[in-house]
Amino acid sequence: MTIRPPAALSYAFAALCPLAATLPGTAFAQAADAPDSAGQARPVALSEQIEIVTVTAQKRKEDPNKVAMSISAISGAQLQAQHVNDITDLTRTVPNISFTAATGNGGAGPGTSNIEIRGISSGAGAATVGIYLGDVSLTVGNVYTMGAVEPKFFDIDRVEVLRGPQATLYGASSMGGTIKFVPNEPDLAEREFSTYAEASSLEGGSAGYLANAVANIPLVRDELALRIGVQAQRAGGFIDQVGNGGSVLAGNINKVDDQEVRIALKWKPTAALTVTPSVYYQKVDARDIAAFNIELPRYQAQKQVREPSKDILQTANVLVGWDLGAADLTSSTSHFRRKFDRTQNGSAYNSYSLSTFLTSTEDGGTAPPELIEAVAALPSAVYLNNRVRQLAQELRLASKPYDPARSPLTWLGGLYVSKQHTDINENDPIFGVNDTFAQFGFSSSDPDILPGANAGSFPGDNAFSGTFHYTERQSSVFGELNYYFTPSLHATVGARYLKGSSSLDQRNSLYLAGAGNTGSSRLSSTAFLPKYALTWEVDPAHTVYTTAAKGFRLGGSNVFVPPTTCAPDLEANGLEQGPATYAPDSLWSYEVGSKSRFLNNRLSINADVFYVKWTNIQQGVYLPTCAYTYNANAGDAVSKGVEFDIKARPFAGLTLSASGGYVKAELSNDEGIRNGVIGAVQGAQVQGVPKYNAAVSAQYNFAAFGDRSAFVAGGVQWVGSSKGSLNPEQTDYQRPAYHTVDLSAGLTLDRYKLSLFVKNALDDDTIIQHPQVASIVQGYRLMPRSIGMSVAARF
Template sequence: MKIRPPVVLRRSLVAVCIHAALYPQAALAQEAAQQATQNANQDSQIEIVTVTAQKRKEDPAKVAMSISAVSGTQLQSQHVNDITDLTRIVPNISFTAATGNGGAGPGTSNIEVRGISSGAGAATVGIYLGDVSLTVGNVYTMGAVEPKFFDIDRVEVLRGPQATLYGASSMGGTIKFVPNEPDLQERSFDTYAEASSLRGGSMNYSASAVANLPLVTDELALRIGVQSQRAGGFIDQVDGDGAVMAKNINRIDDQEVRIALKWKPSAALTVSPSVYYQKVDAKDISAFNIELPAYQAQKQVREPSKDTLQTATVLVNWDLGWADLTSSTSHFKRKFDRTQNGSAYNSYSLSTFLTSTEDGGTAPPELIEAIAGLPSAVYLNNRVRQVSQELRLASRPYDSAVSPWTWLAGLYFSNQHTNIEENDPIFGVNDTFAHFGFDIADPDLLPDARPNAFPNDNAFMGIFHYHERQSSVFGEANYYFTPTLHLTVGARYLKGTSTLDQQNGLYLAGAGNTGSARLSSHAFMPKYALTWEVDPAHTVYGTVAKGFRLGGSNVFVPPTTCGPDLEANGLDEGPATYAPDSLWNYEVGSKSRFLNNRLSFNAALFYAKWKNIQQGVYLPTCAYTYNANAGNAVSKGIEIDIKAKPLPGLTLSASGGYVNAELSNDEGINNGVIGAVRGAKVQGVPKFNAAVSAQYNFAVGGNMSGFVAGGVQWVGSSNGSLNPELLDYERPSYHTADISGGLAFSRYKLSVFVKNVLDDDTVIQHPQVASIVQGYRVAPRSIGVSLAAKF
């Protein structure tokens, strides 16, 4: 006999089953509705990119400094591929293809912020990859480290002196490349591929893949990514008759690998080790000869380079309950091997030492002409390695119920070695002298000649070892008079030593030199700021801060080779050292959001007094450079950044900056810096730059959406040199324009784009090596397609 449950019970069971069956759908529907509402709100509001400018995650609108934060998504969607692209979309940041440095090639540019521009001595802008300082000195053989935009969460451009938290060499500001962190919960696989055709040149391509793997949910995750790219070439090498010897010589290939681990053994402790590898293989530089047709370079020796960067860091964050302890231990290595075409100065300089028989000497004119026409290379092998350690202790975020104080204190130590080896062969020089029946060691033919002056045709050999140590203690304290008004007082005390051991010889080094120099520096760098949150959407601030960079020693300048250049500067010999320099920056700004975060307006005014500027003095005949202190300068200007979402899906942006940076006395010219007089424009600083852009996202149907976007960037005129006699003295203004559009469906996003739509080919800079004046242009128009996928 079957026993049936009572009717009431049966109805209850049925109700439970129906509820159980329907609940997931109801819950999913509710979650979908909530997500749709959230997406709608996000689509109608401006994106807020969180920053770590003050060593803690914050809304940039609450930070008392001028900041531009560009998300990795923005970089990818706007096809911002390198730091030169970044300088066109961010106010008051610029780059210079270093004159006298064989510039216009990757890894040779100097970066400037707010007119604090110097191609000499220590850097004026700090470069960081995560917590790893990649800042290197402005030596004559290489420029700033340029990390690629790979697996980047955001780029932060911090304007004004950042010495309190980032140390010396952050006088103009700091640029932080912040990578994506491993996610402890979500498994993902992101891929991206891009290809484009360069007008008059070869193809560009980029391909990357990044995997995020939670190994133990909420405890351990691994993030690993690889990337390979090619920037097509558009410069052709020609011979003396104009015949093309090689096409598209300035192609650049690069590869990147990043591995990051995140381990959270407890709620209070996180350990994050990571490594990064980057190799940039440039087949030649992007400079061409001014007197030749566009995009042609006449050279006897090609100028390739290989720039390899390796970093390793261990970041530890420990929540102590009453404060947060952070330890950052890092190491980086840079290996930069490059070749310069030295024919214009090595061979020519040697020929000038020969006295023709027509002038009472022993050298026939045919020999002099043959020597002047020989090819010569400058082989530069650069090695940089640095170990650094930082410890920070930060209070809990402000809580009016707990304390009116917040604070941060830290210790920092770094040890950096830079080794440079230079060899300058003049190919065939021994055979050429022998062909004309002369002994190259004959002092009657060649002044100061001696046996073995040109071993294996080498005319110059130099070995230089720079060693810089820094140690500092720093801190900041905030006192809240009210929850909306607080005062910040910060300072860093720094001690540093820099040494240069050098050895150079062979004929073009004159008598040669073997020596060592050591300088010690110390500095106290304070900062004061007052921040007033007028209401939750409006903040005004004022800041006063000091910046500083270390002095150093100069590479020996041979009087024999560079005598005429030194005499023209009023010197008998190159100065052995140069002094530290410093500046004070005064800034006021406001940051406002209106219409429920549909409109934002940020503005900052600044005035910087720069004392004892370190500048490079380029000697054009012999192609040597020494550093000197070129007096004082004043830099003043403004930055404005506006974003708006007048309609859901439509984002409008406009940003711009104006800088007037001038020398304020005549001390520089007394130190041999030509053109360093009161009122002279600081070199490499555009008067203005501006960018406008628009993007519209719209639904197409089903789960598909589309977008169209466009932008125009303007860069103002500048002076590329203090010397008005050089062609690079006047740099013209120029502009670029980009457009793109695409579709997003399922896991994919397909787009087409055009960079430099109007194919602007303005010669924007004139790198000069000896008597050869070169030109540098923006890359020609490119048309391409990209595909992103997320799994």
């Protein structure tokens, strides 16, 4: 039986990088010296302008200030310079993004988090934010115990965060927005070898490190090039496992190791044709989750079973670009696999649940109280073996950029098809259960002492076995048309017609499966997803826009809920059995914004307001008696808020920044509570969504030791309070606000760039999430203060 805690949360909270990471003008590269023709360093002239990071939000390269949507674009140089290593860092510095753990994951760990944008947060059903690595869609549903795929920030040209529905160009699940990890492409002209390494130490914890190397090799100049990179990383641990007497059994159990490999080949046989095949491999090996027991001394966890995980991602993509003269044709053929194996501590659920089926002799049964107590105390594990594989094909044809001498129209059209398989195998052994019954003179297969038991109830001490095979198919036709009334004013009309289907074939057996279930369920749906926008370039430096767009995500199938063990909960919700499927949900988003550059691009100010109406929300319904969850459509919500991003360079050496977002996301009716979602009443705050986040930073670049480039930087980030659950009775209902401070400094010596950094400099140890798992209240905090240094070199 799967562990279903009511509010399982994110596994680790890395210290935050300064908002300088979001500033094109604050990359460490600016503090470095560029090599001359002899390979020696020479001083870099500091620019007085803020660098512009181009984006491909609309499937073509553009200046983000000309795109009618709220976008944050962070270059790879900035990510590395500010020691941003994962999505959790990113969510603190980009407005109105948050993360929380997937529903029913039994504790937080790598690979279990969901990403939310603008308050569109749901731990049930399909994802609400699309995740892309280049042209490869990595979007997976909140299936059973998995969260979003989290590519590491390795050999990345930039990360683009697109806020608001992106269904027209990115399809289902991009209803809150889309995050694009755009890798570096092979360079056909220049040979280059770069390395980067950093080492750090956690306050009260263990050391961490990161090392990578990337080579770019033109094999045939201007025609064929190879790019290959490798990386290894360790995030230090700070939680100790202790025994009943308080003795430390293992230290720093929550450390995480990962390795990455990326290979890309770029072939340009003619001026009009480019073929770019690429592969990416990533393995994340977590020794345990980052939860500790609040009742115990500082950062200690008392558990009978450790909870490691191993998450392996493999992607392959062939991208073809063909200039046809009047238009550009792009083909993307992609495949990805995810292998995610993890262990959960099932002692508090499986063993206790089994003990409740034994009837004590004091109540007229046959089981002595000592046997019931012994069974309840047995250790139990939940072994989960998850496999995802997807094949996708996209073809798109785009007109040339706008030219008033040619046509007032630009356009883009395309086709997309995909098929995704998800296989899950679960086994829940209760270690020693057969021997425990025998020690008391009983058999675990005797129905007189254990109702419903038989000879096959606990083979090898296994109490539950389940296999689940999900299949999801999508096919779409999409397009966008821009009409320029004048060179400065144009309207956009876009649409996507989508057909999707999902199915689940499942088999549950052994004692804790109740009566067991072997069955199938199917669900098909279609959607028409329009988008409308109006863009006015007041002048080359100032743009205002308004957008209305629809977002959508597919429905799906539920895992089997045993009607025997879950009968009281189902009856309380007016059901005889768990629903086989749940329906799609959708939203409409309305946005007005402006993007301006002043003083010859020494000051930029972007701001927007948005209003989102979300209907038929997919919600998880938790059954407290049997610890199962099923998904249902329960109620509506409204999310509204503002975002701003200000960057300034008063003079060449100084860069200042401030950004933030405020969001008010609340349920707008009581349908949720009528469907069994406790606390889902009108006015309830959508769970997992901070009311605000904000950050300020400053970086000063200067010359040191003569002509050496150096910098100092600092930043503060604030995250507002949120609700970890809709249910006010849950321990994680109220999550506190918190803030962090980060500092860094760097110096260039010839080919080498050295830096020192401190993350969470004040060692803020606020317990920002505290869910209750069975009788244990767990705590999660920011990663402790981390002090480290890094060195980068380029040859």
